[in-house]
Amino acid sequence: MTQNNFHTASWLNIPEDSDFPLYNIPFGMAILKGNKKRAVTRIGNYIINLNSLNQSGFFKNTFVDKTDIFKQENLNSFISLGKEKTGIVRNRIAELFSEGTTELKSQTHILEEIIFQPNDVKMIMPVKVGDYTDFYSSMEHATNVGKMFRDPENALLPNWKHLPVGYHGRASSIVISGTPLHRPKGQLKYNDNPNPLFGPTKEMDFELELAFITCNNTKLGESISVDKAEDSIFGMLLFNDMSARDIQRWEYVPLGPFLSKSFGSVVSPWIVTLDALEPFRTKGPVQEPEVLPYLKFEGNKNFDISLEAVIKPANSNETVVCKTNFKHMYWNMAQQLAHQTINGCNINSCDMYASGTISGPDAGSYGSMLELAWKGQNPIQLNNGESRVFLEDNDTIIIRGFAAKDNLRIGFGEVSTQVLPSIPL
Ligand code: CA
Numbered sequence: 030m031t032q033n034n035f036h037t038a039s040w041l042n043i044p045e046d047s048d049f050p051l052y053n054i055p056f057g058m059a060i061l062k063g064n065k066k067r068a069v070t071r072i073g074n075y076i077i078n079l080n081s082l083n084q085s086g087f088f089k090n091t092f093v094d095k096t097d098i099f100k101q102e103n104l105n106s107f108i109s110l111g112k113e114k115t116g117i118v119r120n121r122i123a124e125l126f127s128e129g130t131t132e133l134k135s136q137t138h139i140l141e142e143i144i145f146q147p148n149d150v151k152m153i154m155p156v157k158v159g160d161y162t163d164f165y166s167s168m169e170h171a172t173n174v175g176k177m178f179r180d181p182e183n184a185l186l187p188n189w190k191h192l193p194v195g196y197h198g199r200a201s202s203i204v205i206s207g208t209p210l211h212r213p214k215g216q217l218k219y220n221d222n223p224n225p226l227f228g229p230t231k232e233m234d235f236e237l238e239l240a241f242i243t244c245n246n247t248k249l250g251e252s253i254s255v256d257k258a259e260d261s262i263f264g265m266l267l268f269n270d271m272s273a274r275d276i277q278r279w280e281y282v283p284l285g286p287f288l289s290k291s292f293g294s295v296v297s298p299w300i301v302t303l304d305a306l307e308p309f310r311t312k313g314p315v316q317e318p319e320v321l322p323y324l325k326f327e328g329n330k331n332f333d334i335s336l337e338a339v340i341k342p343a344n345s346n347e348t349v350v351c352k353t354n355f356k357h358m359y360w361n362m363a364q365q366l367a368h369q370t371i372n373g374c375n376i377n378s379c380d381m382y383a384s385g386t387i388s389g390p391d392a393g394s395y396g397s398m399l400e401l402a403w404k405g406q407n408p409i410q411l412n413n414g415e416s417r418v419f420l421e422d423n424d425t426i427i428i429r430g431f432a433a434k435d436n437l438r439i440g441f442g443e444v445s446t447q448v449l450p451s452i453p454l
Pocket of ligand 1: 163164236238270383385386
């Protein structure tokens with residue numbers, strides 16, 4: 030087990046409400062001056078170049094010592110070391126920046142190669158995503174969508190409380206925060222016309238989700254048990270699964286979402302380790318009826334993570350449109366991974382598994398415009414006097430998340446994307 034005995038004070042100045050205290054130490058990839066791609070972490074408002082730390086000998090006696098693992102295209106090799114080894118590196122980073130530790134602080138001549146300001150770097154995709162699965166694990170979200178798309182009386186399908194429903198998504202269109210997305214075109218089918226039309230979606234939506242990243246490979250035929258699943262989960266990031274609802278409604282029967290989702294999903298740049306989230310474990314909802322033995326679990330496998338979504342129209346202020354919490358999820362990550370592999374499906378390090386839209390029980394806690402504005406019936410009022418039923422061109426949608434308890438705050442930063450007009454054929 031990785032130790033979490035971090036000092037809380039650093040010799041770097043960390044604002045009190047920072048998402049990135051010394052206890053966090055998330056991992057990301059950045060382009061630094063000179064166009065160098067480097068693995069980085071963030072402490073307060075500082076970006077730390079892990080390769081420079083390593084080449085200067087600060088990771089002696091660890092598995093990464095003097096290797097090129099922090100100057101690759103992505104974090105895949107690092108994450109694939111496994112949680113025990115990456116946890117040692119994370120602890121060492123925290124130690125180097127702890128108050129009272131001078132071995133790095135005293136080397137003032139090298140600090141400018143190690144410590145950067147966020148504005149001096151460009152964050153890029155932290156991993157090359159292998160396979161990508163999108164689950165559908167919020168009961169509130171599945172119920173709301175079932176009511177709107179199918180049958181209000183039987184909103185949840187009979188399988189929903191017996192297995193974590195999911196589908197295999199598109200990895201190639203998962204992009205880093207800040208990447209704008211053009212409004213997708215496709216087949217649109219409306220009730221007032223028996224035939225589908227073709228054009229830009231009129232129902233551009235976001236989905237507020239978290240995703241986890243795996244850190245090992247399994248062989249075809251092997252399964253991961255619920256008890257062992259978290260050993261295979263390196264960490265989590267914010268995930269916005271952008272969705273075109275009119276395309277989705279027409280295409281999703283019988284095999285599930287296809288082009289309504291694959292035009293772009295956006296992730297936050299920082300992978301927050303599961304180790305950093307340990308203090309925020311909590312109980313999930315009671316699962317009734319009882320699940321099959323391979324999905325039974327012990328202990329607290331949900332996490333108390335506050336989440337919000339905001340819409341920022343062009344040249345305007347932000348409006349918070351949703352406040353929700355990851356703890357509401359009916360199916361937890363360990364169950365999701367156990368279910369993914371129960372048939373012997375092999376997984377690889379740096380696969381990505383999204384939670385599904387995280388809706389809470391109240392109307393203000395729904396994680397998509399489809400639910401917030403209830404299929405267009407209840408427009409959402411924005412601070413600038415406008416209203417929205419779906420996203421409009423040039424709107425920016427931002428999702429933020431953090432966990433907080435006993436003066437400890439572990440944040441994810443944010444994931445942001447702007448909706449651009451459709452590209453004409
Ligand atoms: Ca989704």
